[in-house]
Amino acid sequence: MRQIAIIGAGQAGLQLALGLQHHGYQVTLVADRTPEQVESGRVMSTQALFHDACETERQLGLNFWDGLCPPIEGIAFSVPHPELAGQKAVAFEAQLNDPAYSIDQRVKFAHWQRTFAERGGQVMTEQADVDTAERLSVTHDLVLVATGKGDLGRIFARDESRSPYNAPQRHLALAYFKGVRPRPGHSAVSFNLIPGVGEVFLMPGLTRTGDGAWLPYENVLIEAVPGGPLDVFGDVGDSGEQVRRMLSLMATFTPWEYDRVKDAELTDPVGTLVGRVTPQVRRPVATLPSGRPVLGLGDALVVNDPLTGQGAGSAARAAAVYLERILWQRERPFDRSWMHDTFEDYWGYARYVTQWTNALLAPPPPHVLGVLDAAQRHPSLAHAFVNGFNHPPQFFPWLTSPQEAVTFMTRHGAPSPAVHA
Template sequence: MRHILIVGAGQSGLQLALGLQSQGYELTLMSNRTADEIRGGRVMSTQCMFRTALDHERDLGLNFWEERAPRIEGLGISVAGPSTPGGHPRVIDWVGRLDGHAQSVDQRIKMAGWMETFEQRGGQVVIHGAAVSDLDVLVRKYDLVLVAAGKGELVSLFGRDTARSPYDTPRRALAVAYVHGLDPRPEHPDVEAVRCNLVPGVGEFFVMPALTTTGRADILFWEAVPGGPADAFQDITDPSEHLERVLELMEHFTPWEYARATKVELTDAGCTLSGRYAPTVRHPIGRLPGGGLVLGVADVVVANDPITGQGSNSAAKCAAVYLESILERGDRPFDEEWMRTTFDRYWESARHVTKWTNTMLAPPPEHIVHLLDAGSAFPAVAHRIANGFDDPSDFENFFYEPEKAAAYLEEVREEAEAAEAAEAEAEADDVAGDEAEVEADDRAHEVVRSFR
């Protein structure tokens, strides 16, 4: 039986641990907090997961909260126009339907529940904040050591990949608040949707339905341009003051969202979060002082900004790739070549996320603005952009290059015009059919009268 150590009890670490455990591997999970400490602590993320990532959980039977969490059926984009005396009006506004529903489950619930499940199934949990010196000893006792803790000293083992990391400073300042009492969007009151609000020069504001420790909630999430007017949370430690600042910014920059938030209240004492970090891709293999090797997992080696909502999705996809690669390896050693190949398999999907995320962190070029605007007129465009959140690789086909975007929009317009023409022809046929039916009835009546 192979012995594996996973350091870190987040989405990727726990999903991978439970997956390997179900296949008969002997697992040790190292976490710096107990399940109860996680459950009673501060929120860790916004974690909206789309269909593919949710399917990885379903495949392992880990979708414990699927019936309780809100079913997110759509994803909407709104763009604020220039400031007016009445605030910032919307110049773009649409919602696209998702092919498969998304969900957001507070990681305090999920990680605590998964950790308890792992222990109940016989897994060993060690509560200890691992240091490099610890791994230098432990790497000799296990067939494989995986580092899935994206913060702290261990990240220093993995050098920055400069070729894949265009930014070396934070591109957004993040501020999150979980709330109860948010009203639905009046234009789509029956559609649970993630709302992405873009405020040029200021940042982005997201709203998403979620399940938290106190039940159904909504997450309010500012991504502020550093040094800009929404970068206003650095010195705030009081949760109530944090929410007050979130609402002030909403009222000024996204009044259509603020209008439904006038009665909100915080869900619990630990439901706010703020911070910033530079999006970074790191080399996947860490070399310990004693020569041992460890493999980085998920955001340890690919840490994207949350602007595209891909963190938990990428973590789930990474865990699925690593699980498959470990199972395929059988009894052969987990050597450096295997580690590099395993990461490369993950990078095949992660590279699309990184490219898309880094694109959205920069001011959008004209052709992307045209694409976003087209979502209002053409549901097919809204649908495609919305479902790109589940499969970012599709953006390669129409999003990044002006020529591809123009060709795609022309194709959409032609299809829409053809559909309108077909509809008009069908309506004309219906009118002609009605007239023919009346004429036939008249003739029938004449025949009947002729026999009288």
């Protein structure tokens, strides 16, 4: 049986490790934290997983929280009115064909890591570096680096042709709240887009209290355009101050969300996060000093801004693609060409996620505004837009082509803007 090492115990690394274990492989997993440290650590993400990504977990029996986690049944999209305070310029919502779920990654990763160890997997707890990869490459047939946004990912060269941005496009503030008033109707990702200023997101999730009880909660994520009016978290001192600033911004820019959150409390003292992400794509194969190759996986290679809520879902998909490719390879070598092909197989999907997410970071062009406007009056269009979050290739070709946007709108019963005018 072939030996495989995975560095990084997050969405991609753990899912692939458990998947390979499921198929009888010997896997060594390198984690920089124990499950206890992950559980008691700071929150990491809003981690909403749309249906297709959830299915990759279900196929491996890793969906331990399906009956417990509050479903995210739809997406409600709003653009605040630029002049009329408290009013919306654009508002539509639609249900997802199948719900999305957000399970606090602290809960998920800790449980998955324990499950992997209980099933006989070998876990090394250390902050891995190039020497670690080098040592593992001597004793393993394949070494994968799935360290997310961690420094080790820098061993993979940036792919300039696939990386239009070289700096963060948003500054982020995240908080986990309990006691948030549910939105009317079905549950949803509330997606508030404030053109030129940033975004405010709310979505339900599931976490656990310190004494082990399940706790449904609401993620609140503010994404600030750098230098703009939401960008006030750079010098934030503590979580209380962060929450006060978040509430104050919501009262100003999205008062309908402020009303839901104003009486809520943090789920726990480390239920907040501030940060920023440089969206970028890296080359999939790095060469260790010995000359042996290692393959990257997940955010270590493709990291997008969280505003489309796709990173964990893409990591899950990457894990599923890599698993299938490793199984197909049987006893053949995991050489560079196999590594490149494996990543390109995944990139065939991830490139749409990347292109769509990068497009949303820029002000929307008129044809996209036309689709959003028409979605308010045409439920079929709203439904198609919302369900694109489960499968971002569906946003193409209309997202990049005004002509295709007209075709897309017409297909969903919306007269094109010219006819409408």
